[in-house]
Amino acid sequence: MRLAIPLMITFVAGMIMILQFFVPATQPMGDSLQEWYMIVASAAIFLGAVNLIQVHTHKIRFKLKNWKYSPVTLIGFAVMIITGLVFGIEADLPFDYLFQQMVAPMAATMFSLLAFFVASAAFRAFRASNWRATLLLISAFVVMLGRVPIGSMIWNKIPLISEWIMQYPNMAGQRAVMIGAAMGMVATSLRMIFGVERSYLGGAD
Amino acid sequence: MRKMLFVLPLLVFTAVMFAQSGGLASVDGGGCFIQSLTAEDAPNDAGGGIDLTWTVAAGTALPDSMILERFDHDGIWSPISTLAPASGRKTDVGLDNDQEYSYRIVPFYNGAGEEPCEAVTAVPQKQWIHTGRIGMLVTLTLISLVIFYYIEHGKRGGKIYIRRIAGLTAVEDAVGRATEMGRPVMYIPGIMDMDDIQTIASMVILGRVAMKTAEYGSPLLVPTCRSVVMSVAQEIVKESYLQVGRPDAYQRESINYITDDQFGYAAGVDGIMVRQRPAAIFMLGTFYAESLILAETGRSVGAIQIAGTAMPSQIPFFIAACDYTLIGEELFAASAYLSREPKLLGSLRGQDIAKLFFMIVIVLGVLTATVGEAWEPATKVADFLKTITRVE
Numbered sequence: 001m002r003l004a005i006p007l008m009i010t011f012v013a014g015m016i017m018i019l020q021f022f023v024p025a026t027q028p029m030g031d032s033l034q035e036w037y038m039i040v041a042s043a044a045i046f047l048g049a050v051n052l053i054q055v056h057t058h059k060i061r062f063k064l065k066n067w068k069y070s071p072v073t074l075i076g077f078a079v080m081i082i083t084g085l086v087f088g089i090e091a092d093l094p095f096d097y098l099f100q101q102m103v104a105p106m107a108a109t110m111f112s113l114l115a116f117f118v119a120s121a122a123f124r125a126f127r128a129s130n131w132r133a134t135l136l137l138i139s140a141f142v143v144m145l146g147r148v149p150i151g152s153m154i155w156n157k158i159p160l161i162s163e164w165i166m167q168y169p170n171m172a173g174q175r176a177v178m179i180g181a182a183m184g185m186v187a188t189s190l191r192m193i194f195g196v197e198r199s200y201l202g203g204a205d
Numbered sequence: 206m207r208k209m210l211f212v213l214p215l216l217v218f219t220a221v222m223f224a225q226s227g228g229l230a231s232v233d234g235g236g237c238f239i240q241s242l243t244a245e246d247a248p249n250d251a252g253g254g255i256d257l258t259w260t261v262a263a264g265t266a267l268p269d270s271m272i273l274e275r276f277d278h279d280g281i282w283s284p285i286s287t288l289a290p291a292s293g294r295k296t297d298v299g300l301d302n303d304q305e306y307s308y309r310i311v312p313f314y315n316g317a318g319e320e321p322c323e324a325v326t327a328v329p330q331k332q333w334i335h336t337g338r339i340g341m342l343v344t345l346t347l348i349s350l351v352i353f354y355y356i357e358h359g360k361r362g363g364k365i366y367i368r369r370i371a372g373l374t375a376v377e378d379a380v381g382r383a384t385e386m387g388r389p390v391m392y393i394p395g396i397m398d399m400d401d402i403q404t405i406a407s408m409v410i411l412g413r414v415a416m417k418t419a420e421y422g423s424p425l426l427v428p429t430c431r432s433v434v435m436s437v438a439q440e441i442v443k444e445s446y447l448q449v450g451r452p453d454a455y456q457r458e459s460i461n462y463i464t465d466d467q468f469g470y471a472a473g474v475d476g477i478m479v480r481q482r483p484a485a486i487f488m489l490g491t492f493y494a495e496s497l498i499l500a501e502t503g504r505s506v507g508a509i510q511i512a513g514t515a516m517p518s519q520i521p522f523f524i525a526a527c528d529y530t531l532i533g534e535e536l537f538a539a540s541a542y543l544s545r546e547p548k549l550l551g552s553l554r555g556q557d558i559a560k561l562f563f564m565i566v567i568v569l570g571v572l573t574a575t576v577g578e579a580w581e582p583a584t585k586v587a588d589f590l591k592t593i594t595r596v597e
């Protein structure tokens with residue numbers, strides 16, 4: 001029974017989601033399932049919040065390594081919740097102010113790190129260590145050159161070559177990955193729906 | 206073979222032809238600026254929708270605006286929408302199925318309503334088969350049958366060759382390395398929720414990785430971006446530790462929730478990497494712009510990194526920054542590969558055969574579409590192939 005009930009729920013929910021794609025009359029059932037999922041996910045937010053508080057209070061209480069960061073997390077968490085509950089979350093209110101002036105700039109800072117990480121990753125990836133890496137280096141160089149004004153100043157065909165690389169070899173490669181992944185998704189879904197894959201329930205065999 | 210019976214209902218649906226439509230009502234415009242107004246049941250829906258289309262008569266003065274009116278059950282004409290005369294199309298939704306609805310258009314010239322055009326009627330109905338997806342249903346059914354056939358083949362002990370996947374072969378080495386170095390293993394299941402198939406596949410792999418960490422006695426860190434993923438991950442890891450006989454080594458607090466915010470999560474995980482310096486990092490699931498931020502930070506702390514995603518735009522970043530990368534389908538093959546269970550390996554063979562089928566369809570499609578330019582019958586083959594692979 002420990003395995004049978006979860007497997008049955010997975011089978012019924014999975015089949016409903018497949019059916020509602022092909023049978024329009026069953027779409028309301030699929031919509032209901034998705035609403036149920038939203039309800040479960042909303043309830044689980046409390047689990048996440050409780051976990052966050054537990055982990056950090058535990059660190060503070062036992063003065064674990066790097067515990068000094070935990071009060072910052074807990075204070076930030078409490079301040080955002082209190083301002084949201086007391087003043088509301090509409091524009092030009094304290095919650096929105098904190099979000100726009102603190103959360104958004106911090107997220108932008110993390111995102112901007114990408115520029116430096118792309119440079120360091122590109123440096124490694126584009127080292128001409130073998131013929132394939134050399135090919136990658138040349139095509140990347142042409143694509144980058146084709147996307148800036150100096151490319152067409154050097155030779156007016158460079159933007160066209162750049163576009164050709166993006167539209168044909170690159171697109172073909174991306175679609176191949178997507179088709180392969182789609183097959184994997186179908187196989188994984190079938191394994192889960194029909195209970196062939198059950199390791200996630202602790203019953204590998 | 207019994208499991209294949211479950212696929213039969215899908216086949217039955219392919220035989221069910223289209224449910225009757227709600228009928229098509231059409232009127233000529235008469236003296237109205239509308240040449241013809243048509244109302245019909247909206248196709249391929251769960252009911253409650255009527256499609257209205259109209260054409261404007263040539264040579265007539267167009268109104269400034271027009272109002273679409275519906276004759277309600279309580280016997281009055283109610284305006285439902287103000288439309289631009291040339292828009293030509295409107296779908297009325299939220300109606301009761303199997304009830305007759307009438308529509309008419311009232312033109313407005315210089316702000317004054319004129320005599321309405323003639324009314325049309327239609328009945329909204331639900332459909333039992335999506336006509337734009339029949340080809341895909343047949344294709345999916347055949348693929349499912351092939352996959353189930355090979356699952357049964359695997360169960361019966363049939364020999365199945367699966368090529369070596371370096372990234373998956375390295376899982377044991379990575380966990381072993383972490384054990385030797387006395388540092389933790391970190392598992393990042395992507396930033397999407399449990400309704401994403403890549404996250405589901407990642408959770409299954411997490412179970413396998415957790416068994417290895419339980420065997421080797423390495424600490425396992427699983428920072429998550431979603432509360433539901435955290436709950437599922439806690440259960441899966443707990444089950445894995447139980448299966449290996451090490452429930453005492455399971456640490457619930459090491460599988461924790463960080464934040465739902467994409468870059469907040471990246472910052473949190475980067476912080477854990479820098480402070481805890483894991484010796485092995487697994488990044489398996491759905492990733493977006495944070496992929497390179499995580500992978501480069503992991504590289505900077507000297508961890509052996511195994512990444513996998515089906516997001517084509519993120520794969521190059523992982524290839525550049527990680528030691529091993531599972532590309533697309535390899536992510537979904539990981540669980541079967543790691544478990545070596547014959548029935549799961551059989552599903553991989555079925556998956557490969559399905560991929561072969563699509564390769565043949567693509568090559569045939571390109572050939573027939575090209576030859577069709579000069580030889581008409583080839584176009585029909587190309588159209589057929591388009592039909593069986595098209596999804597509306």
